Amino acid sequence: MTYEFDAELWLWQARSDSWTFVSLPPDVADEVLDVAGGRSRGFGSLRVEVTIGTTTWRTSIFPDSGRKTYVLPVKKAVRTAEGLSAGSTARVHLVVLDG
Secondary structure: OEEEEEEEOEEEEEOOEEEEEEEOOHHHHHHHHHHHHHHOOHHHOEEEEEEEOOEEEEEEEEEEOOOOEEEEEOOHHHHHHHOOOOOOEEEEEEEEOOO
16 A cells, blocks of 8 residues: 655653644545555554655554554654754655555
């Protein structure tokens, strides 16, 4: 399953750390859940390959009940390489590997 969408980066404060995420659009999250939801790993995560700009990496998406979608962590190396920060909008190319 391959998806492409624009999403705004946002910060999640966890204890003394900050994590940067994008949220999957609801229609994408619904399709991912329908197709791959039964194959999820710990915490309901799904393995993905992501490309933002010229940077590609593998990570996992996680269900977020508060936002009612999956969230994708965007690591610092990607944000630095692509000139992104919280509040920036990124074009995300996502391939779900579980499914």
